[in-house]
Amino acid sequence: MFVLRRPSIITICVWTKSKIDIILVLVFVLLGRVINFALPVCNKIIVDEVVQKNFCWPLIILVFFLKIVDTARDQLCWRSYWKVEKVLCNKVEKKLFNHSQDLKWEVRAEKKSGEIGRIIRRSSYATWVIACTMVFDIVPSILDLTIGAFYFLVEFKGFSLIFVTSMVVYTVANVWLSDRHTKLIEMLHEVEKEADSIQSDSINNHQTVKYFVAEKYESERYGKYVDELKNRDFAADVYGLKMTFSQRSIIDVFISIATLLAAYAAFSGNNFTAGDFVLFTTYLVQLYNPFYKLGYAYRRFKKALIDMKKMFDFLDEEVEQDDEDAQDLPEIQCSISFNKVKFGYAEEKLILDGVDFTINAGETVALVGPSGSGKSTLYRLLLRFFEVQEGTIEIGGLNIRKISRKSLRKHFGIVSQDIELYNIRYGDLEASQEQVEEASKAAAIHDFIMSHSDGYNTQVGQKGIKLSGGEKQRISIARAILKKPQYILLDEATSALDNQTEKAIQDNLNELCKSRTSLIIAHRLTTVTHANRIFVLEKGKIVESGNHKELLEMKGVYYDMWEQHNK
Numbered sequence: 260m261f262v263l264r265r266p267s268i269i270t271i272c273v274w275t276k277s278k279i280d281i282i283l284v285l286v287f288v289l290l291g292r293v294i295n296f297a298l299p300v301c302n303k304i305i306v307d308e309v310v311q312k313n314f315c316w317p318l319i320i321l322v323f324f325l326k327i328v329d330t331a332r333d334q335l336c337w338r339s340y341w342k343v344e345k346v347l348c349n350k351v352e353k354k355l356f357n358h359s360q361d362l363k364w365e366v367r368a369e370k371k372s373g374e375i376g377r378i379i380r381r382s383s384y385a386t387w388v389i390a391c392t393m394v395f396d397i398v399p400s401i402l403d404l405t406i407g408a409f410y411f412l413v414e415f416k417g418f419s420l421i422f423v424t425s426m427v428v429y430t431v432a433n434v435w436l437s438d439r440h441t442k443l444i445e446m447l448h449e450v451e452k453e454a455d456s457i458q459s460d461s462i463n464n465h466q467t468v469k470y471f472v473a474e475k476y477e478s479e480r481y482g483k484y485v486d487e488l489k490n491r492d493f494a495a496d497v498y499g500l501k502m503t504f505s506q507r508s509i510i511d512v513f514i515s516i517a518t519l520l521a522a523y524a525a526f527s528g529n530n531f532t533a534g535d536f537v538l539f540t541t542y543l544v545q546l547y548n549p550f551y552k553l554g555y556a557y558r559r560f561k562k563a564l565i566d567m568k569k570m571f572d573f574l575d576e577e578v579e580q581d582d583e584d585a586q587d588l589p590e591i592q593c594s595i596s597f598n599k600v601k602f603g604y605a606e607e608k609l610i611l612d613g614v615d616f617t618i619n620a621g622e623t624v625a626l627v628g629p630s631g632s633g634k635s636t637l638y639r640l641l642l643r644f645f646e647v648q649e650g651t652i653e654i655g656g657l658n659i660r661k662i663s664r665k666s667l668r669k670h671f672g673i674v675s676q677d678i679e680l681y682n683i684r685y686g687d688l689e690a691s692q693e694q695v696e697e698a699s700k701a702a703a704i705h706d707f708i709m710s711h712s713d714g715y716n717t718q719v720g721q722k723g724i725k726l727s728g729g730e731k732q733r734i735s736i737a738r739a740i741l742k743k744p745q746y747i748l749l750d751e752a753t754s755a756l757d758n759q760t761e762k763a764i765q766d767n768l769n770e771l772c773k774s775r776t777s778l779i780i781a782h783r784l785t786t787v788t789h790a791n792r793i794f795v796l797e798k799g800k801i802v803e804s805g806n807h808k809e810l811l812e813m814k815g816v817y818y819d820m821w822e823q824h825n826k
């Protein structure tokens with residue numbers, strides 16, 4: 260079964276942390292079963308004594324005492340259980356969140372928005388349901404059934420056939436009905452997934468929706484799924500009611516038949532006392548109760564297992580994993596070389612076709628080329644979001660496959676087009692306020708930040724919705740400056756800035772790149788004229804290289820781009 264795929268660290272952690280509470284829960288559950296068994300026996304004796312006109316007050320007090328103990332036991336059991344449950348759900352949530360952080364880029368890209376959040380929420384809830392059902396329904400019911408059935412069959416042998424038949428009929432009906440219920444729930448989850456995805460897409464892209472006056476379209480699209488959801492939810496609930504009805508009916512029929520037979524036995528003498536009749540009927544209900552509970556638990560369990568399966572599938576998704584012998588990137592400045600690199604996102608379409616060039620240590624190299632030629636792909640490969648299919652990328656002669664991803668990325672300062680988080684301190688989480696402000700001044704964003712009443716604590720909205728494109732870029736630049744990396748990657752770092760601001764921070768960017776091995780990707784050729792060398796990428800190949808002057812003299816692709824640019 261899939262649950263066994265991952266006996267998992269979670270179980271071990273929970274056991275280590277909550278040993279005493281787990282043992283207490285088990286002890287309380289067992290104590291409950293003993294009391295459950297003892298009460299009907301006491302009742303039988305009381306009835307028999309009363310019929311004999313004996314005033315058996317000590318027994319009545321014992322029953323009262325047992326009931327008080329049982330109530331206290333129940334409360335204490337829940338208390339210990341909640342302690343275990345909190346640790347368990349907490350571990351599950353953390354484990355899933357950490358896993359989502361380590362996912363491979365392409366795996367993450369396949370996930371719809373909101374999907375991971377939903378998996379984390381649902382899995383935590385499913386874990387709770389499974390733990391709770393096990394502790395309070397399944398384990399006690401199985402114990403009650405075993406003890407009860409054993410005692411019942413010894414004490415009332417004549418009723419064994421009816422008892423065994425009812426067990427078989429009930430189990431078969433329950434499994435059959437639950438399977439259909441599970442299918443309904445699975446279908447419901449599929450619709451829910453779509454509805455969640457539309458909901459978070461629309462909310463996250465609020466501005467775009469407004470630009471295109473698409474509110475009505477979005478409302479209708481979402482509304483359609485919500486209606487579908489309501490219908491499927493209703494169908495699943497109604498089916499649940501039908502199941503409950505069928506289960507109860509089966510139990511009630513067998514209880515009635517058995518009670519009739521017992522009443523007849525008592526009526527016709529045969530050593531079947533009034534006390535026996537009371538014991539029989541109490542046990543009967545006590546025996547069928549766990550049956551009913553098990554049926555309900557089975558349904559809840561199966562429902563939770565659907566979410567657990569999703570959790571395990573998610574945990575099986577590929578994460579970024581370094582080779583065992585992966586090293587840290589050396590702290591010294593090194594060269595970066597792309598050696599005949601071939602790569603395509605899909606097998607049938609090569610994006611980079613034998614790219615071959617070197618950036619010497621401390622050198623600033625620019626990469627230019629038409630849109631879609633693969634410039635950004637090159638830096639994604641360099642940072643190991645994807646692996647090259649042929650050729651190698653080396654830093655200081657060391658294949659980057661042999662360098663741990665974290666150490667590699669730690670040494671790169673990146674200013675890219677697709678930034679989403681706008682926290683400057685991300686560049687160095689240990690940085691002092693003075694260092695943050697220095698970096699912000701260098702990126703010409705300090706005055707803007709200070710113009711807000713909350714200064715450096717200003718909230719910029721989700722995905723920086725309250726910032727202009729240029730402000731976002733300057734924050735991204737400040738973050739790279741704060742990081743003080745050995746290598747710099749600028750991907751259209753100043754594309755959203757006006758000429759004046761661009762000029763103001765270009766010197767700082769040049770200063771940032773000056774002492775470091777740097778790769779600049781740019782459309783605006785004016786921002787790369789100072790580069791030591793410029794490579795022109797076209798259709799996945801380097802077609803020209805040289806400095807700005809040499810490339811112009813070649814009168815090739817770069818010259819045409821420059822001419823276009825200056826028209």
Ligand SMILES: Nc1ncnc2c1ncn2[C@@H]1O[C@H](COP(=O)(O)OP(=O)(O)OP(=O)(O)O)[C@@H](O)[C@H]1O
Pocket residue numbers: 368604605610628629630631632633634635636637
């Ligand atoms: N994750 C991805 N999966 C599949 N194809 C992708 C992916 N990312 C980019 N591509 C495709 O790879 C090609 C190169 O993209 P890339 O972003 O490297 O181009 P670029 O030269 O940086 O473009 P631009 O100058 O417009 O930013 C494009 O055709 C793009 O559609």
